[in-house]
Amino acid sequence: MVVPNPSDDASVVGILSFEAAATMSRLVSLHRSLSDAEVSRLRSDAMRSQGVAYLNSTDQSFLLRLACAELVEALDAAAEDVSRLSRRCRGALPVGFDRLYTDLKSGSIDPSRLASSRSIEKKVKKMAKYVAATERLFHEMELLNAMEATERRKWSRFSGPIPVQKLPQKPEAALQLDIKSQLQKVRRLKEDSLWSQSFDKAVEVMALAAYSIFARICVVFGPYVSGLPHIVVYRETSRMGFATPHLKFRIHPRSGPLERSAAAKEVAIRNSCPIPRRAGCEYNGRLDWSRMLQPPPHTVGGSGLALRYANVILQAEKVMLEGEAAKEEREELYWQLPLGLRAAVRAKLRDCWRKRGPSDGDLAKGWKDAVWRIMGWLGPVAHDTVRWQGERTMDRAQRFESQPRTLALQTLQFSDREKTEAAIAEVLVGLSLVCWYDEQGRGSLRYC
DSSP: OOOOOSSSSSSGGGGGHHHHHHHHHHHHHHHHHHSHHHHHHIIIIIISSSSHHHOOOOHHHHHHHHHHHHHHHHHHHHHHHHHHHHTOOOOOOHHOOOOOOOHHHHHOOOOGGGGGTTTHHHHHHHHHHHHHHHHHHHHHHHHHHHHHHHHHHHGGGSSOOOOOOOOHHHHHHHHHHHHHHHHHHHHHHHHSSSGSSSSHHHHHHHHHHHHHHOOOOHHTTTTTTTOOOOOOTTTTTBBBBEOOOTTTOOOOOOTTOOOOOOOOOOOOOOOOOOOOOOOEEEEEEEEHHHHHSSSTTTTTTTTTTHHHHHHHHHHHHHHHHHHHGGGHHHHHHHGSSSSHHHHHHHHHHHHHHHOOOOOOOOHHHHHHHHHHHHHHHHHHHHHHHHHHHHHHHOTTTTTTOOOOOOGGSSTTSSSHHHHHHHHHHHHHHHHHHHHHHHHHTTOOOOOO
């Protein structure tokens, strides 16, 4: 295979292939997040889970708007990267990406000119292939850099006086052979990855994917989020087009929106905490997605405590599972709490001591059962919070990750702070009583 020459009509991506692959991975992730299976899981599992219903909301419309806002914001971030890369292009489609993407979002351009549900599958497979090859190239180039650094350290010993004794030659020779073999591997991967692709080709596939993903967002969330262009997919051609206001939405394979049916009425969940529609989500007649994703002050995320509380919950879960083996975690858990929550835990513990005391076996068993029940729905929300925070940081280990991402509605970000703190206090009080009772039964008076 001949590597394209940068002096050709379109220069190759080269070192920017890693940035391009990271953008492609986000587009692939968004596409997979909008698949029929993921949308169905979102509505039937995530949005109706006990933790989300109790701490966040049972208002399905609010949760759908929240999910839509997060997906559009993620797509806009990827589109900014595509736009930056498109400035190096010469083709008409990549160069005009900014204008076409803006027109598509405003509903002033027919999506059938840009996207189809059938062609997007081919583009996603192509992008996933490029991402996988570029990720391998990234790791192999890091390994090559490490090998060359080792070689430089070895030769640095000869910068001073010539040693009297001869150094063994075999290790250096073997390292040279390894470096030569690694160079050949890197060269092959450059040919197969985005490194040797032209900017026009790489940006064009990303641009078309961005158009199709936005159209898919409109198809899925259009009936529930005002302000989105009303787009449908025609079964016969798989082409996308604008829907007339009176058109009823129907579900088509890999393309249709969700529809409300009599058999799928919203199920009321006990102890729900509905959050009303927030005012001020529109700016100059357009949806302000960023404002929709700002948690109110009374929520855990609005107080800046989402990740902190998630770590407390996960540490409590570890104490439950490991028991005596988690002694250090038990000692640190209490001091991680904010002062207000710490005071609430102390008050509940004093109340339990006055009533029956920590040596009551029935009380300890009741608290143990209660802790397990609470953690059954509180734990998954904490795990999703940590995962969501990790995905947003996009560290080097996750920059090429293209699996469906966790959404904010599944996390503590929009959870009612009062209810979350009450649940955490119940868990910590129960753990303390159970620990005290177990250790007293073993003849120990150590504090948990």
